[in-house]
Amino acid sequence: MKLSSAKVSKESKGASPSHGGHHKNSLHLKHRSHHSILPLPPVDALEQWSSVTVDMYNSNNNNHNQQQQPQTSHTSTSRSSDYSAGGDGEPSGTGNKWASRLLKECARAISDKDSSKIHHLLWMLNELASPYGDCDQKLASYFLQALFCKATESGQRCFKTLTSVAEKSHSFDSARKLILKFQEVSPWTTFGHVAANGAILEALDGEPKLHIIDISNTLCTQWPTLLEALATRNDDTPHLKLTVVVTANIVRSVMKEISQRMEKFARLMGVPFEFNVISGLNHIGELTKEALGVLEDEAVAVNCIGALRRVDVGERAALIQMFRSLGPKVVTVVEEEADFSSTRHDFVKCFEECLRFYTLYFEMLDECFTATSNEKLMLERECSRSIVRVLACDNDQDKEGECERRERGSQWSERLKEVFSPVRFSDDVADDVKALLKRYKAGWALAQAHQNETGLYLTWKEEAVVWVSAWKP
């Protein structure tokens, strides 16, 4: 289905670009006749609006600029010289958080169906955005992409295209390189691994036959340390069966290579090992006890890394019940700390939460990687796909491909508490995590959950970003 048949729906006045309306305009514009698009604002309004937004942008910058800039805003509202319109109103690249302001304004304008404002903001964002610039420029670029998809109702198509391109250019080498580099410069993923491994080892201590069900896209980077720990246990080395559940096509294609390596590593460690991959699922919600091949005499651990959020919101309870039916000794859950779930029917709230989270994430990436890192670029592009997914794809069409509706630790806890009870992480595990964080640049810390909450949080600049928890029946 070609995008040319995607419609930009605009009513004759104050159109909402996001939902169906009476007058549909094909994106395949043949010519701009004045009656087919919105009522066009007169030139004065355009400049005035631009100067207002640029003023706002600049006044933001003036506070943070290290260059000498006069305090009076240089977007003159009195346009004595025609030329000053383009010149003085220039945005400075060293400004702080201009993207956040413009993007939020735009989201509100979309929600208010203020079409002229929408157009002006999209124009500004389009001019200022760049996926290769600073943090603001990147955020502007990727969120603009999502807003544009939303406005042209092409979100689903866009997501599919982005995903399929990513899959095509994906290889075992590139995936491995990416994950390893990320783990080298940031504890974002290793935090969860260390804590979860600690809880799993403690829960399965003394068991001779272990079955770990790993629902994640971590390419098994979590398991070598666990295998090593099993190999160096005081008692007899247990038999480990590892069942990996993958849904992302990207990961599917490389699992063969991964399984060979895992088997080799286990042999090296002297751990009796069996490796299975389950990949026939469209999404995790389809997982069943039968498919997992759990045997009576096995001690089961279920390990979910960024997995629960990929399940359709309505199916999450059922999945957790299914876990319970496996009779596991422990269930470990790692999720990113953001809420795109409870806000999913409120575009502006969801947008703002999305922006908050990804701003944090992008800033973190910027600090951990070098400026021209291709790995960082790949991670940012992965985010851009999620952003399109969350903001520009209709809620009810989550059947195809994966959901990305994150929930906060406290929300997941509510769900898990229905069926499981929380397991406290031991002091040993907390020490392991702290030791891990010491290996990275400053800014990372471990935070314990508050009274009524469970689990541990990884914090970046004092913001909670990743949550890990352990549960038992």
Next chain:
Amino acid sequence: MKGGFEVVYSTPDIIETHHEPIWEFPYVGLPPTILNSESNELFELVSDLMPKKTAPRSIFDGRDDELRNQSNNVDSEQGLSSMTLLMECAAAVSINNLGEAHRMLLELTQMASAHSLSCAERVIAYFAMAMSSRVINSWLGLCSPLIDHKMVHAAFQAFNNVSPFIKFAHFTSNQAIFEAFHRRHRVHIVDLDVMQGLQWPALFHILATRAEGPPLVTMTGLGSSMEILVETGKQLSNFAKRLRISFEFHPIAKKFGEIDITAIRLRRGETLAVHWLQHSLYDATGPDRNTLRHIEQLAPTIVTLVEQDVSINGGSFSDRFVNSLHYYSAIFDSLGAYLPADDPNRHCIEHSLLYREINNVLAVRGPARSGDEKFKQWRSELARNRYLQMVPMSSNSMAQAQLILNMFSPDYGYSLVRDDGTLGLGWKDTCLFTASAWTTTLNGSRLYEN
């Protein structure tokens, strides 16, 4: 059309009469067949450019070797398919098939990276970005550029530091101006786009050390931001003061083609030099006809012009696309030969200077979008003009250019060319900048003086 904003449309009435709709060729109410013939030309061009199965044919007739040689770690199959996709995007954009273009650009922008080890891939990444920008502003119906002058100036300085092109422009022009100022005691320089005035301290220096002593210097600097002009004026004044040169600076925050010529305060007896270093970042001077007329009216003793050797004025999107692709590939190659892939200066230049030009060329320029009335090539136009005649670049200018090149290892591919009185600097086979000088003929005379 107001100042820095080149608005494509304003009120509905104006659309009908003055502005062509966002087609790449003037709308003359012709039936769709005209559309098709334009697109057929482009598709033929694209299929000619597509690599054949037997021998991967060179794009740009054998001048792409540097493109392919730069593909160090890029899978050459992927490289060729990105290029193919790029050309297909351009084809879609040229016939305004925005939906198809958007779809392909989604793919292409994900395939290419501006941080790649391959120069060709960087070029593709930026061209894809520019076209994406264009798709969006086409859809919005707004193609008014927002320029971050501070970023641009910083990138321009970085470019000046690592590449000889800007210095070439400065030093050859300064030499021509210096020669024209021989034995003159009052001089006036009009710089049509002075930016930060990087060029002028060097000229002040050679003027200060003249046998007959320095002249009294007045400079009129044009630019888009009064704030920046005033700052530039201050810097230049300070510099002149240190060299004990009497110096006056007049800022004009307008485009040269749009001013009233009396805004330039010429005094009787002043020897006038008009200087213009052209770039594609934004429209610095307004309609070319007016600019030329103003120059004629000023009847300067010397006009120094440095042009980019890329044909991006007028004509169709596809012409601009193919020409600029070749042009910027050469510049990217020259940077890639000199700087490592992760060099922050290189990134600054590519991202904040070259990309801004590419974006301007593809997403903003073109007669149908910005109402540009630009000459194809200034020096051809000047050659035809009866009030002006060429002053061949002297051997001293050539020597200046050679001196600059000597700062760069001779192993690198810069090529200096002297051709018919002009001086050109390029990368390997591609001439990128050409400097020329002109003077008022006896037919011309200054039409006014203060």
